[in-house]
Amino acid sequence: MAEDVIDRITRDHREMLRLGGRLRADPERRAAARMRLDALVRGHVRAVERHVHPLVTRELAVGQPVDERTRALDRRMETLLDRLARSAPGSEYEAVADRMVDAVTEHVRFEEAEVLPHLRGALAPERLASLGELYGLARDR
Numbered sequence: 001m002a003e004d005v006i007d008r009i010t011r012d013h014r015e016m017l018r019l020g021g022r023l024r025a026d027p028e029r030r031a032a033a034r035m036r037l038d039a040l041v042r043g044h045v046r047a048v049e050r051h052v053h054p055l056v057t058r059e060l061a062v063g064q065p066v067d068e069r070t071r072a073l074d075r076r077m078e079t080l081l082d083r084l085a086r087s088a089p090g091s092e093y094e095a096v097a098d099r100m101v102d103a104v105t106e107h108v109r110f111e112e113a114e115v116l117p118h119l120r121g122a123l124a125p126e127r128l129a130s131l132g133e134l135y136g137l138a139r140d141r
Helices: 005-025 027-051 054-058 063-086 091-122 125-140
Strands: none
Touching: 005 027, 005 091, 005 125, 027 054, 027 063, 027 091, 027 125, 054 063, 054 091, 063 091
């Protein structure tokens, strides 16, 4: 059986957190972790904005406030990724990396507490599965 959208998003969240840990703790792998995190976060944001946010605002009881908060967290991660790419190794990089990890953690906690449970409760398993396929295609393009 194909992964549903919640499984895919949760798996991506775990990878984001793992890569964030590498930004802080593994100087030899830092550049590779930043590039992979950048691609994963941007793909995740693109896919969620295309396929999940419309559902949240149209069909779920949590609606607009949750969607606005999620979008704000997404923008924060993208802004920090841009800053991280421009930061030189040293104290500025460390500070931006710390803020990036905090932003990813906040995003994951919020989305998993306020968005994903509502999706699970509101959508049939077949719809979650088809949404998972759409999410994966949008994330990887």
